[in-house]
Amino acid sequence: MSTLKEKFQEKAEPQAAKIKEMLKESGDLIVGQVNIAQMYGGMRGVRALVTETSSLDPERGIRFRGYPIPELKEKLPKAEGGVEPLPEGLLYLMLIGELPTDEDVKAISQDLAARSDVPDNVFKVLDALPVETHPMTQFSIGVMAMQSDSLFAKAYREGVHKSKLWDSMFEDSMNLIARLPRIAAYIYNRKYRDNKQVEPDKSLDWAANFAHMLGFKDDGFKKLMRLYLTIHADHEGGNVSAHSTHLVGSALSDAYLSFAAGLNGLAGPLHGLANQEVIRWVLNMREELGVKVPSKEQISEYVKKTLNSGKVVPGYGHAVLRQTDPRFTAQMEFAKENLPDDELVNIIWNIYDVVPDILESLGKVKNPWPNVDAHSGALLLHYGMKEYDFYTVLFGVSRALGVLASLCWDRMLGLPIERPKSTTTKWVKHFIEETKGDTELTD
Ligand code: NMX
Ligand code: MLT
Helix, strand or coil: CCCHHHHHHHHHHHHHHHHHHHHHHHCCCCCCCCCHHHHHCCCCCCCCCCCCCEEEECCCEEEECCEEHHHHHHHCCECCCCCCECHHHHHHHHHHCCCCCHHHHHHHHHHHHHCCCCCHHHHHHHHCCCCCCCHHHHHHHHHHHCHHHCHHHHHHHCCCCHHHHHHHHHHHHHHHHHHHHHHHHHHHHHHHCCCCCCCCCCCCCHHHHHHHHCCCCCHHHHHHHHHHHHHCCCCCCCCHHHHHHHHHHCCCCCHHHHHHHHHHHHCCCCCCCHHHHHHHHHHHHHHHHCCCCCCHHHHHHHHHHHHHCCCCCCCECCCCCCCCCHHHHHHHHHHHHHCCCCHHHHHHHHHHHHHHHHHHHHCCCCCCCECCHHHHHHHHHHCCCCCHHHHHHHHHHHHHHHHHHHHHHHHHHCCCCCCCCCCCHHHHHHHHHHHCCCCCCCC
């Protein structure tokens, strides 16, 4: 059986050649326009990136290589006796573009286990940080501490031909994906469990071993991790973590430098940090109201108070989606099957009943529906992970699968350094005047 790298080469090399041909023939076709509002408005809706791994439909949500989450849950290989997909299978799908067999997935689990040893110096770097340091900051530093191992940086320095650089990018990406759970677990155990570290169990799959190293023995938590690490893996190319990874990688920075950039973006409260903010917000609501289970009326009042104090309702809204996020729905289904009576989960469902109408009534929120972060914390809390500052690290471990698979594709396709044109408000004003016919345009 050929290795994942050989399969990637078999698939991606001819694809890269076809894309070159396509660009020669059709590169000058126009796919869209940009207006002034988009220049000031976070480039919303500007179609200017190519990402092969997944694509986001505003109404139907994420599709990984064309497969929506419910279909993936059915078609991706599972652990023995398991019901949730193995994230290794999604990695295969994103890299190769086809569904893997059980054998393919087993081979990836074994390969990742074999690559998973973390150099001692990384733990020393983490130990040197004040334990209060936010877990996402520690995680990003942990990734950076491994950069000296980059095979890509070494290959570049040794003058490897640019058409071959994808090979060391692939190796770095797999090494990084293999090691991330260990680093994340080390941070968790050092910060929250009196440094009680758990040795990896290399016989387990990637997600189950992560759950094991975090100190969770419950099979339910392992099951949740498999789902969690699958559904957070990718959200096409324009989101902050994917785009920053891609952007930094376009300068031929290696996978460690590029992924750390992505993590730093994920650590923002409007992006991945929203998962911790949701639980912080719900727990604050309970404390302020002095009740364990607030009524829908009380939730409604609290939402209005949040909005009136100039804050966002965390876990709601999206830059692209215009419907309930299917990743929210997948987690809701998991909860209905596994923990239907959980108090906090029921509060999350009551919030879902109340918030969209209120956000809609503001008249400015483009998507009043919940996103992935609205549900995840309640599931983690159920299994005993109460330290919500850690939640975004879990998101980061998962996001590595998508953004690093994309980085491999970027190098295989030989994409150039990303460098869009920026402009000044002076130029914009001139542009407006010129368009109205009043003046001549200069930079
Ligand atoms: N609560 C309150 N106001 C909101 C919300 C919300 N959940 N969502 C959007 N708005 C406001 C937004 O702040 C903006 O207000 P203003 O014009 O006064 O600046 C207005 O509605 C229009 O924003 P949109 O065009 O609807 O949203 P945009 O595309 O700019 O931003 C988010 C998308 C996701 C940043 C935004 O919806 C948000 O801040 N949500 C809460 C944070 C969150 O859950 N982020 C997680 C996203 C998913 N992820 O994991 O990354
Ligand atoms: C993501 O998973 O990256 C978020 O939903 C944000 C986005 O897509 O913009």
